[in-house]
Amino acid sequence: MTLDIEALLKQAPELIVTYGIKIVLAIVIYIVGKWLAGLLSKLLEKGMNARNIDPTICNFTKNITYYVLVALVFITVLGQIGVQTASFVAVVGAAGLAVGLALQGSLANFAAGVLLVLFRPLKIGDYVEAGGTSGTVKEISIFCTIMTTPDNKTVIVPNSGIMGGNIINYSTQEKRRVDFIVGVAYSANLDTVRKELQAIASEDERILQDHDVTIGVAALADSSVNFAFRVWVNSANYWGVFFETNEKIKKRFDAQGIQIPFPQMDIHIAKE
Template structure:
């Protein structure tokens, strides 16, 4: 009796051990192959690094699928049987995995059309960050304060994508309000002199300053400057500070919001 019970039980244990070994080896192999594909693709200067991450993810999941079939084969479930089962349950599987399949399809579309690439700063449906990874199912963003955000590819593809890094240059808009008693021409000259003195500001298109609004408390001046996309924030912050200091030195005031009351005699 012990031999009869022990025989099948030992076979099950042996198959389980083999399956576990195949899973471990397959998982390690999938990771290694994915890393090799990523390294080979990214080492080619003519191929975008975004494709390296995507192809690495594709290879990894393909190897894991083969490993799963091999594990099922250890327990006597043949590949033809798996196909038959999946075919019979295709409707249920499709409904259960429609979100995942949608992310997979969207991932392919993102790689084909490439609305964003690794290292670019984007806004996806109101979520902003630098693209760190794009794989089969998700896009990984990192915010300026180093917070990780995972966006399913289906949501990314179906949302409005604003890519701030798509072009080499960007326009910097600066708005300053000056007092009604100050000279707009003097203030505009100060802004232009500082802008033209900054080597990061492009000469073409030429810096532009105009009176754009007569507000309740101030005359609003708008400056439009062009610079390299990588210099955008430095130019915006540093010129704002420099122009404010120049206004102070030249006696151009930036007024607080206020209301003037005028009384007329009867």
């Protein structure tokens, strides 16, 4: 026992020098590595902000990048002081795989959220149909998109549901076409109908006169002659023009004696 202590004391200076240098290098690697991780994550955030990427995604990506880099620095430090990192990395990898499988739905939503922010098929304030619902986009978060319906209900849609289907965005175009189907009686004078519809389009300042106004017979239906009446407006005026034009059509047709028919059925009773 005495010999072992004496041998250890003789080797102490060599051990102190050897492991002291390793420990000092490990500390230096940790400090410098952590500083570089912070620097790189901040540069990444700055680059994403320059591209006007959503702040939520910027902050999340910055944090993930920082912690991944710090984890790599930590593994390097363990290797520097002599710890076998191969088995440690294997354990971390297995744990990461298990977590990834358990949270694959959330990861899919996160990836879809990043794509929504990068490709901008919709943005806050747009009225869209997506993910099986329609409404005004209020927030695009990491895992879901929050929309408000016209009757003021809040709908939370997973981002993967939006990116996995069709997206109809009603707010991206400055101009939209308003379509009407106007049914008149078979006895109505078609030229008069066309004249009245043209007058409605010409008198409304919100209807864009430099765009074609379509007025034509679309169908000879069971109870009516159906006119296709199509005009162009600025997107902000769409619903105002839609509702008021329907009212104008009814009033003008009434004034001109143009009948708007409704489905009728004649029943003939046979006497035996």
